[in-house]
Amino acid sequence: MAPTRPGAVGRFRLPRPARRRVHETYVRGRGRLRPGPDPATRGEGIACGLLQMVRAEGESMNTAAPVSLVTGANRGIGRETARQLAALGHTVLLCARRQADAERAAADLALDGPGTWMPYRLDVTDAAGVTSLAHQLEADFGRLDVLVNNAAINYDTDQRAVSADLDDVRRTLETNLFGAWRTAQAFLPLLRRSARARVVNVSSGSGSLEHMSGGTPAYGVSKAALNALTRKLADELAPERILVNAVCPGWIATDMGGPGGGPVEQGAAGVVWAATLPDSGPTGGFFRDGEPLAW
Numbered sequence: 001m002a003p004t005r006p007g008a009v010g011r012f013r014l015p016r017p018a019r020r021r022v023h024e025t026y027v028r029g030r031g032r033l034r035p036g037p038d039p040a041t042r043g044e045g046i047a048c049g050l051l052q053m054v055r056a057e058g059e060s061m062n063t064a065a066p067v068s069l070v071t072g073a074n075r076g077i078g079r080e081t082a083r084q085l086a087a088l089g090h091t092v093l094l095c096a097r098r099q100a101d102a103e104r105a106a107a108d109l110a111l112d113g114p115g116t117w118m119p120y121r122l123d124v125t126d127a128a129g130v131t132s133l134a135h136q137l138e139a140d141f142g143r144l145d146v147l148v149n150n151a152a153i154n155y156d157t158d159q160r161a162v163s164a165d166l167d168d169v170r171r172t173l174e175t176n177l178f179g180a181w182r183t184a185q186a187f188l189p190l191l192r193r194s195a196r197a198r199v200v201n202v203s204s205g206s207g208s209l210e211h212m213s214g215g216t217p218a219y220g221v222s223k224a225a226l227n228a229l230t231r232k233l234a235d236e237l238a239p240e241r242i243l244v245n246a247v248c249p250g251w252i253a254t255d256m257g258g259p260g261g262g263p264v265e266q267g268a269a270g271v272v273w274a275a276t277l278p279d280s281g282p283t284g285g286f287f288r289d290g291e292p293l294a295w
């Protein structure tokens with residue numbers, strides 16, 4: 001079957017171990033999926049149609065395109081960041097805690113528009129898993145150009161610092177701070193092989209010491225710490241021209257942000273801005289919509 005056809009708007013590639021499961025089953029035709037020649041796997045639906053495209057596109061990976069990894073990219077701002085980066089021509093490693101969620105998000109994005117998304121399982125609290133993915137990506141790509149530390153939990157509006165459950169605070173730091181930290185450490189060897197490495201820590205105005213007030217203690221402290229980590233990494237990596245910045249996406253209507261916030265497109269745009277900074281761009285900064293924020 002021809003690798004390109006009307007309506008085949010996006011590419012969704014499985015990483016190597018999963019790719020072995022792929023069958024030529026469904027192709028995406030003019031705006032709809034129709035079964036391919038292998039009746040054994042008919043009924044697997046949209047994902048199979050896209051998997052067929054994977055196979056049709058061949059086994060080799062396009063290493064000329066920037067390779068960008070987004071954590072927590074199965075929904076919310078992470079997913080939209082993955083969409084926008086792919087629209088700019090990046091090969092996006094779309095990471096989620098569960099492989100099925102990563103695959104579903106990649107498949108959905110591929111239906112909506114052009115781009116290349118590769119789904120990977122990555123739980124940023126799983127040190128062994130993070131290391132293992134770094135090894136896999138070394139084999140698959142040999143480098144990483146952009147790391148977006150987006151995954152986060154627990155906007156704890158129900159807590160106060162004076163009485164916060166410290167186990168809950170610790171659990172929050174494990175994802176929001178240590179998750180980003182261990183991911184940056186693990187992928188640093190791959191980032192060092194890029195000519196234009198960028199790290200974006202998706203932070204929050206809640207982490208700004210200047211504007212900090214009471215409430216949301218676990219979340220606020222985790223983001224203040226992430227901001228501090230941003231400064232540390234940026235300073236240490238400046239001689240290597242690896243740009244590291246923290247970005248607040250603003251109040252955005254997601255599962256975390258709740259209703260009333262801005263659209264994900266707007267939140268992700270500021271993240272993508274920091275992910276695609278020119279070599280002359282800033283490092284060690286804190287930004288919202290591309291404008292500096294007070295620490």
Ligand SMILES: NC(=O)c1ccc[n+]([C@@H]2O[C@H](COP(=O)([O-])OP(=O)(O)OC[C@H]3O[C@@H](n4cnc5c(N)ncnc54)[C@H](OP(=O)(O)O)[C@@H]3O)[C@@H](O)[C@H]2O)c1
Pocket residue numbers: 071072073074075076077078096097098101122123124125149150151152153175179202203204205248249250251252253254255256257258261
């Ligand atoms: N929305 C806002 O108004 C707002 C404002 C300021 C900053 N931010 C920041 O923007 C980023 C994205 O937020 P969002 O609003 O898009 O949140 P969201 O809709 O709740 O999405 C959070 C994402 O992080 C993932 N995640 C959580 N724990 C993880 C782990 N251990 N390993 C890997 N992934 C994990 C979630 O995966 P699961 O689906 O598996 O749970 C989900 O994909 C966060 O850093 C957040 O702090 C958001």
